[in-house]
Amino acid sequence: MTELKANRQYKDRVFRMIFNSREKLLELYNAMNGTDYESAEDLEIVTLENAIYLAMRNDLAYVFHDELFLYEQQSSKNGNMPLRCLFYVSDSYSRMVRTQNLYGSRQIKIPAPTFVVFYNGKEKIEEKELLLSEAYTKKTKDLNLELRVKIWNINLGNSEEIYRKSRTMREYMIFVDKARRYSEGQPLDEAIERTVEECIQENVLRDFLLENKAEVKKMCLYEYDEEQQRKWDREEGREDGREEERNRMVKMLLRQGILSDEKIMEVAEISEEELNRIRQSPNSK
Numbered sequence: 001m002t003e004l005k006a007n008r009q010y011k012d013r014v015f016r017m018i019f020n021s022r023e024k025l026l027e028l029y030n031a032m033n034g035t036d037y038e039s040a041e042d043l044e045i046v047t048l049e050n051a052i053y054l055a056m057r058n059d060l061a062y063v064f065h066d067e068l069f070l071y072e073q074q075s076s077k078n079g080n081m082p083l084r085c086l087f088y089v090s091d092s093y094s095r096m097v098r099t100q101n102l103y104g105s106r107q108i109k110i111p112a113p114t115f116v117v118f119y120n121g122k123e124k125i126e127e128k129e130l131l132l133s134e135a136y137t138k139k140t141k142d143l144n145l146e147l148r149v150k151i152w153n154i155n156l157g158n159s160e161e162i163y164r165k166s167r168t169m170r171e172y173m174i175f176v177d178k179a180r181r182y183s184e185g186q187p188l189d190e191a192i193e194r195t196v197e198e199c200i201q202e203n204v205l206r207d208f209l210l211e212n213k214a215e216v217k218k219m220c221l222y223e224y225d226e227e228q229q230r231k232w233d234r235e236e237g238r239e240d241g242r243e244e245e246r247n248r249m250v251k252m253l254l255r256q257g258i259l260s261d262e263k264i265m266e267v268a269e270i271s272e273e274e275l276n277r278i279r280q281s282p283n284s285k
Contacts, residue, residue, distance in 0.1 A: 014219050015073040015118070015172065016059045018208060020045065024168050025062050029069070031165035032116070032152075046092060061092060068092060068111040075121040081149045082132035085115040089147075115149040120176055127153050171204045179220060192220045246270070250278045 019025055022040035030037055044063045060071040070088050072081065093110055100108050119125055132147035133139075152159055154169065156177050163170040178198060182191035196217060200209050209216060246268055253264050265275055 013059060013073060014175075014216055016047070017212065017216075017219070018168060018172055018205070019060055019071075020047065022062075025060065026064075027166050027168055028071075028162075029064060031162045031169065046095070061088070063111050066111050068113045069116070070113065071116050071118065073118045073120065075119075077119075077121065077123060077125060078117075079130065080135070081117055082115075082130050082147045083135060085149055086132060086147055089113050089115075115147065117149055117151050118154045119151055120154050120173060122180070125151065125153060127151055127158075168205075171199075174204050175199050188221060189217075192217050195220075247278050247281075250275065251281075254279060 019028060022043045022045065025045065026037060026040045026043055029035070029043075042064060045061070046063055046068070047059070047061045059073050060069075062069055068089070070085060070092070072084075074081070078084075096110065097108050102108065117130075128151055130149040130151060132145065133143055152162070154162065154173055156173050163173075175195060179192060179195040182194050185191075186194075196209055196213060198204075200206050200213075250264060250268050250270070253259055253267070259267070261272070261275060264270075265272060268275075270278075
């Protein structure tokens with residue numbers, strides 16, 4: 001385990017760091033909604049600093065014109081985003097009304113929520129809405145609770161309407177694309193260093209990178225390290241699944257009693273020690 005992986009402070013994403021300002025969020029809002037608002041002072045950032053559920057933390061949240069916007073950037077598919085957003089918005093509303101009387105007769109007004117995931121992973125995905133109701137174990141005709149999450153593919157070549165009006169988002173994805181391509185052919189630290197220096201020279205996130213160069217490098221190393229760990233975890237999970245299937249087959253052959261131990265070891269490609277372990281495990285008879 002690397003030092004960066006152990007140091008949780010670098011889990012803050014570069015995405016969150018770039019857009020954690022009123023001006024950048026207003027630019028992104030205008031790009032997504034086809035508007036031209038100029039007063040960033042009307043925007044209030046309410047990003048959860050320490051979400052209480054599952055130690056999660058959302059990327060960006062803000063209130064603008066009586067609407068609550070929750071943004072999340074993802075580099076992998078995640079079918080649980082509606083459920084996560086439900087936790088986020090519940091926590092956000094709890095914070096907003098914590099000084100008000102929930103048991104009084106007067107209705108407390110809350111901003112209407114909008115949930116957006118910006119996807120920049122390698123797998124191809126379609127831009128669509130994810131629904132909380134898709135996770136319900138029992139489908140009902142009349143839903144009492146629904147939550148919709150809009151997926152935007154922000155990889156280069158997609159979401160051109162956002163890029164045209166948000167230079168920051170376009171430059172962020174240029175940065176991500178460079179880091180991704182360079183890391184495939186050279187050590188990660190060298191790839192990140194090359195990406196940062198090239199972007200500065202090409203006026204891509206120049207001011208941001210000059211001001212935060214060291215921290216951005218550490219964040220990137222942590223994020224890619226975490227992504228690789230997730231990949232290993234998935235591969236390990238598949239390996240566990242194959243081993244479980246093989247063990248079931250061996251148990252079945254043992255119960256049938258048709259093949260000799262030697263033949264079972266040959267068919268399952270296991271050692272005598274492994275065969276005895278499976279034989280002695282629960283439910284093997």
